[in-house]
Amino acid sequence: MACKKVNVILLVSMLVVVMASVEMAEAGTCYNDCMIQCMPIKYATRPQCESQCDQAYPPPTTIKPPHHRRPAEVNIREEAALLYNSSGHNNHGFSAKYVPFSPDPASVDPFESYSLDEVVYRSQSGGLLDVQHDMEALKKFDGEYWKNLFDSRVGRTTWPYGSGVWSKKEWVLPEIDSDHIVNHLRRMKNPRPIVGVGCASTGDTSAALSAYCAAAGIPAIVFLPANRISVAQLVQPIANGAVVLSLDTDFDGCMRLIREVTAELPIYLANSLNSLRLEGQKTAAVEILQQFDWEVPDWVIVPGGNLGNIFAFYKGFYMCKELGLVDRIPRLVCAQAANANPLYLHYKSGWSDFKPITASTTFASAIQIGDPVSIERAVFALKNSNGIVEEATEEELMDATAQADLTGMFTCPHTGVALVALAKLRKSGVIGPTDRTIVVSTAHGLKFTQSKVDYHRADIQDMVCRHANPPVEVKADFGSVMDALKKKLPSFGHK
Ligand SMILES: Cc1ncc(COP(=O)(O)O)c(C=O)c1O
Numbered sequence: 001m002a003c004k005k006v007n008v009i010l011l012v013s014m015l016v017v018v019m020a021s022v023e024m025a026e027a028g029t030c031y032n033d034c035m036i037q038c039m040p041i042k043y044a045t046r047p048q049c050e051s052q053c054d055q056a057y058p059p060p061t062t063i064k065p066p067h068h069r070r071p072a073e074v075n076i077r078e079e080a081a082l083l084y085n086s087s088g089h090n091n092h093g094f095s096a097k098y099v100p101f102s103p104d105p106a107s108v109d110p111f112e113s114y115s116l117d118e119v120v121y122r123s124q125s126g127g128l129l130d131v132q133h134d135m136e137a138l139k140k141f142d143g144e145y146w147k148n149l150f151d152s153r154v155g156r157t158t159w160p161y162g163s164g165v166w167s168k169k170e171w172v173l174p175e176i177d178s179d180h181i182v183n184h185l186r187r188m189k190n191p192r193p194i195v196g197v198g199c200a201s202t203g204d205t206s207a208a209l210s211a212y213c214a215a216a217g218i219p220a221i222v223f224l225p226a227n228r229i230s231v232a233q234l235v236q237p238i239a240n241g242a243v244v245l246s247l248d249t250d251f252d253g254c255m256r257l258i259r260e261v262t263a264e265l266p267i268y269l270a271n272s273l274n275s276l277r278l279e280g281q282k283t284a285a286v287e288i289l290q291q292f293d294w295e296v297p298d299w300v301i302v303p304g305g306n307l308g309n310i311f312a313f314y315k316g317f318y319m320c321k322e323l324g325l326v327d328r329i330p331r332l333v334c335a336q337a338a339n340a341n342p343l344y345l346h347y348k349s350g351w352s353d354f355k356p357i358t359a360s361t362t363f364a365s366a367i368q369i370g371d372p373v374s375i376e377r378a379v380f381a382l383k384n385s386n387g388i389v390e391e392a393t394e395e396e397l398m399d400a401t402a403q404a405d406l407t408g409m410f411t412c413p414h415t416g417v418a419l420v421a422l423a424k425l426r427k428s429g430v431i432g433p434t435d436r437t438i439v440v441s442t443a444h445g446l447k448f449t450q451s452k453v454d455y456h457r458a459d460i461q462d463m464v465c466r467h468a469n470p471p472v473e474v475k476a477d478f479g480s481v482m483d484a485l486k487k488k489l490p491s492f493g494h495k
Contacts, residue, residue, distance in 0.1 A: 093137040094174035098275065101130040103380045116173060119190045119266075121273050128376060129275045133171065135322060143324030147294055150286065164287055165280040171319060172279045182216045185268055192266040196221050196243075199270040200254035202305065202366040203233030204443055209270050210240035221267055223247055223254040229365055232447040250359065251305075252371045272308025273373045281309060285316025288438055289326060297330045298435040301421050303414040303442055304334040304343060304389075305367030307378035313440070314381030330438070332387040334378060335421035337362040337397060342370055343378055347389035351379060363394060363451045364413040366443060388430070392420035395463050398455050401445075402467035405452075410445035 098114040100123035114120045116131065123129055138146075153167040160166040160181050176184055185194050196219035197212075199205045206222035213220035220242035224234065228250060237244050247254055255271065262269045272278055289296065300317075304310050310332060317329040336344045340359035346352075356371035372378065381387065392400070400423065401416030411419070418439045425431040445452065451460075458465040474484045486492060 092170070092174075093140075094134060094170050095137065096131050096133045096174060096279075098129045099132045100125065101128040101275070101377060103376065103383075115189065116175070116276060117187070117189045119188055119194070119268060121269060121275075128273070128374070130377075131275050131279050133174070133319070138170065138323055141323075143320075143326070146323055147290075147325050150290060154290065165283050168283045168286055171286075172283065173276070183218075185216075185218060188268070190266055194266050194268045195219060196267050197270050198222065198258055198262055198267040200224075200251060200258040201229075201271075202251045202368060203229035203447070204366050205270065206242065206244075207233060207236035207240075210237035210242035213242065214240040219243065221245070223258050225250050225254055228361075228368065230447050230450060232449070233365075251369050252356075252359070255306075255371075255373065271373065272306055272312075278308055278312040278315065278377075281312035282316035282319070284440070285313045286320060286325075289317075289320055292436075294326060295436075296326045296328050297438045299333060299425075299431055299437040300330045300440065301333040301335055301390075301418045301437065302440045303364065303367055303418045304336055304378065305340065305369040305372065307334070307343060307372040307374035309440075309442070310334045310387075311374055311377035311381045314385055317385070329385055332382060332385040333418075333421050333425065334382060334387065334389045335418040336389065336391050337364045337367055337417050338391045338393045340364075340368045340370060341391045342372060343375065344389045344391040346375070346379070347382070351383070354379075362397075362413070363448070364392075364397060364417050366414055367417065388425065390421035390424055392417045396420045398451070398460070398463065399466050401452075402455055402465075402469075405445070406467065409441075411441060412443035412445050412448050413451060414443055415439065415441040415445075 096116060098116060098118070098120060100108040100112055102108045109124070112124055113132075114129070121129065150167055153161040156162055160178050161169065165172060166181070180187060185197065188194055197209060198221040199209050200223045201207075201209075203224070206220075206224060210220045210222065212218075220237065220240070222237050222242050223245050224237075224247065226246040226248050234244070234246075247257065249257075255273075258269065258271065259273070261267065268274075270277060272281075285300075288300065296317075300313060302310050302313055314329070314332060317326075320326045321329050334343055336342075338344075339362040340357075342355065342357045342359075345357070346354045354375055359368045359370035362368050382389065397413055397416035397420055399416075400419040401411050401413055404411045404415065404419055418441070422431065422437060422439055426433075431437055454460050455463075455465050456468050456470050458468040458470065472484050472488065474480050
């Protein structure tokens, strides 16, 4: 892109519905003196655990000797169970619960809370919920400790810490058993046993959910807006055996229907109305910091539709600051397609009354949402991170996508929206020339080949397609090929 000094990191999105659980496989027995014996040296940082050899807070670790190799006859989960049993059942006092979400915590009933095992999406007043962690318990360990712990899990296969989400398990869903990480859903407290997981989707949630459910042997039910998602998006849930309902409505219509259906049937909702989902998503923020050796970027730009991601990123960064891993949080930018820009309009109005809109068609189809579920969460995240909202027209986003591809990436239109925000903010000087900026890339370009093909054919109505690079049709003879090459490669032609 135009701003060369801006670092761009592209993170591929993941569905992080947290339906599962883990227990720690603790190695240590006390955090103080004997810690040095049972922990790698790098963990010998100043413990914040005040007590004398407090058994309740041994260092949570799954660290294994670097050359440990699981015996062939033991599977990864059996090994985790062995470690877990040998260490005794101890969850270090970490816990989390649902509480009503509110920008002003003083305004909510301090006694309203729900267990994360409950199937609950709304507070008593009908508002959103949030997952509240016992921060005091987490604070018994210092920032160095958490950084070392998370870093130690990267690239390993120790169940269940090998994944991006579960490597941060203590901050996600601390109280669950590793054996239930896949089928925890079946144990949730609901008057009727859960029979499956459902979502409304613009394509990507459904794909990830279907893959997860297929692996876990849980039925997946997905509601998709007919003719509004790409073939590559549609085919994923189909291939993974989900029940796919293609509905003659937009995403907002699908969302309304899945909410009605999940209120009637024991189907667990995987959309971000379910605030547990955001707990997994927030781990992407921790990963960003990890990838930058815990140096805080100045900006993080996220394409936004239903607005769960922007809040999740905020929450991840916020927890890293609160728990001493970093000393500040980045400024957040939410980037919207101009054809589906209710948050942008709200921002431009000075956060006065929010008005849902009917979103128009956009190539960034996953964010074609006019009535975002997480609007209040997004406003909170942006206000508390000194954030900004930007928008991108169809032409701008397609040009940005094509321009980024010219650097060797293969971006999706949503990433294009975020790149436009970067370019605009850079041009206006809001993002400085040496600011470190992260652009979150939320989908793979291969899911959007049709729009790319149309762009490179310059076959999009009312669009110049500045970076179109159509294949040259050439007769299959030497002379024609040479002529074509000379035309295309002028320096070659001059020789
Ligand atoms: C590819 C892609 N980009 C961006 C988003 C936006 O995330 P959110 O809806 O949480 O704002 C989504 C959401 O599903 C998505 O699938």
